[in-house]
Amino acid sequence: MVLFFAWRSAIPVGFFIKRVWLALPFFTGLVVLPALFITPGPTLVSLPLGLVITQTGVNTVLFLLLRVSTSVSLTLLLILTTPWNAVLSALSVFHVPDVFILILGMTYRYIYLLLRTANDMFLSRKSRVVGNLDAAEERQTLAAISATLLSKSLNLSSEVYLAMQSRGFRGTMITLKPFQMHLRDWLWLVVFLSLSLLSIVFGR
Numbered sequence: 001m002v003l004f005f006a007w008r009s010a011i012p013v014g015f016f017i018k019r020v021w022l023a024l025p026f027f028t029g030l031v032v033l034p035a036l037f038i039t040p041g042p043t044l045v046s047l048p049l050g051l052v053i054t055q056t057g058v059n060t061v062l063f064l065l066l067r068v069s070t071s072v073s074l075t076l077l078l079i080l081t082t083p084w085n086a087v088l089s090a091l092s093v094f095h096v097p098d099v100f101i102l103i104l105g106m107t108y109r110y111i112y113l114l115l116r117t118a119n120d121m122f123l124s125r126k127s128r129v130v131g132n133l134d135a136a137e138e139r140q141t142l143a144a145i146s147a148t149l150l151s152k153s154l155n156l157s158s159e160v161y162l163a164m165q166s167r168g169f170r171g172t173m174i175t176l177k178p179f180q181m182h183l184r185d186w187l188w189l190v191v192f193l194s195l196s197l198l199s200i201v202f203g204r
Contacts, residue, residue: 002073009081020073028068032061084108093181098172106160114153121145 006016041056078087088101125141133141 002070002077006077006080009077011077011080016073016076020076021069024065024069024072028065029061032064035060035064106157110156110160113156114149117152118145118149121148 003013003016007013036053036057037051039054039057039060041054043052044055044058045053047053084105088105091101091104092098122145125145
């Protein structure tokens, strides 16, 4: 179903598979690999060194891989097809508090600026240090960089908030293109809720 939606959204299927399903076994698979051997259940395969793969372990690993792949696929599909401002506007339709939406929007907008600032600070420190620092000096330098970055983020948040107030902000987020739910949107919402309920019912 996710591949069908990706194809209908003009996303290259090969790109989608590479981003999700080829990288997934190297991360989630390594985490759940011990479950093949430590989960009690009927023996499926006996390996040397006394290792036993159980049927229950295989089912557990497959279920987890399918759930993670589905969640990551849907998340990636949302990111690739929906602008961030549209996601924030859609949250207001479900009566998510404006403060929470505003925090998400500001975090997404300024996290890259703070990361770039931190990267510049590490680069400037590296360009001014000759040789290797001992553990105490390394901790002292990291603490100084962390404190400076925290101070910069606090000053930036104050300046941004004052700039927003000077431009008319009074606690409510206003967008140029307000999000409105149309009949087609409500129908798709009903379809997905129905699929979720059917999955829960048949899964039991």
